[in-house]
Amino acid sequence: MRVTKFGHACVRVQHQGSTLVVDPGSFTGVEAVSGADVVLITHEHLDHYHPDHLRACAAQIVTIPAVAERIRADAPELADRLRVVVPGEELDLGLRVTVVGERHAVIHQDLPTxxxxxxxxxxxxxxxxxxxxALTPPGVEVDLLCAPASAPWLKVGEAIDFVRAVGAPxxxxxxxxxxSEAGLGIVDGHMQRLNGPRGLGWTRLGAGEDLD
Structure with missing residues (x-):
């Protein structure tokens, strides 16, 4: 499995000729979807979903019903590439893919969920x-967690505890x-000091960099 980090929440995963891209949103360059066979989208916020990025490739689009509805409204010409999935569903997309969890983390009680x-x-x-x-554990052991580092719905203590709860090395x-880079440096330091001794490694990459 080759894992490449792109802007913000986007990662590209390649394995034996299959290329899957997760969440190429508005903070991600369009090059992230180049050559993609499948694009997976977790939810409808624009930092995870960008219709122009989907138009820029010929990939199958795998996502949940709420996002599929948004795509049909924003870019109806993409509707024939949609595959709608639900939590718990297992897929064969060149890799085995399991859909996990149902709800976005709460930003504020007065905002929509x-x-x-x-x-x-x-x-x-x-x-x-x-x-x-979301901070929903997958319910199984994993080797690599793509761990949210900063968000309006996240504080660093929650990020640290999520890494601990999942337990990925x-x-x-x-x-x-x-x-900012300074803020991310603070997160890096806390992760390394508080989770490193537990055997929970922490890596931050630039856009286009591969995980070693």
Missing amino acids: FDNSGYLLDDGATTLYHPGD RNLAIHDAIY
């Missing part, structure tokens, strides 16, 4: 979990476009 489903990707040797905008920072 949204549907959100993460994706568990398994190539038979490595399991990767991308939760989208490797953790790749995602959802990292809204903090």
Whole structure:
């Protein structure tokens, strides 16, 4: 499994000729979807979903009903590429993919709530979990967690505890476009000091960089 981090919450996963891209949103360059066979979208917020990025590739679009409805409204010409999935569903997309969770984390009680489903990707040797905008554990052991580092719905203590709850030995920072470099450095330091001794590694990459 080759994992490449793109802007904000987007990762590209390649395995034996299959290329899956998760959440290429408005903070992500369109090059993230180049050559994609499948694009998976966790929820409808524009930092995770950008219709122009979907138009820029020929990939199948896998997502939940709320996002599919949004796509049909924003870009009806993409409707024939949609595959609508629900929590708990298992898919064969070149990797085994399991749909996890139903709701976006709460930003504030006075704001609307949204549907959100993460994706568990398994190539038979490595399991990767991308939760989208939620702190929903996958319910199984994973090798690599794409761990949100900054968000309006997240404080650093919650991010640390989510990494602990999932328990992956490797953790790749995602959802990292809204903090300054100084702010992200603070998150990195807390993760390394508080979770590193527990065997929970923490890595932050630039756009287009591969995870070693």
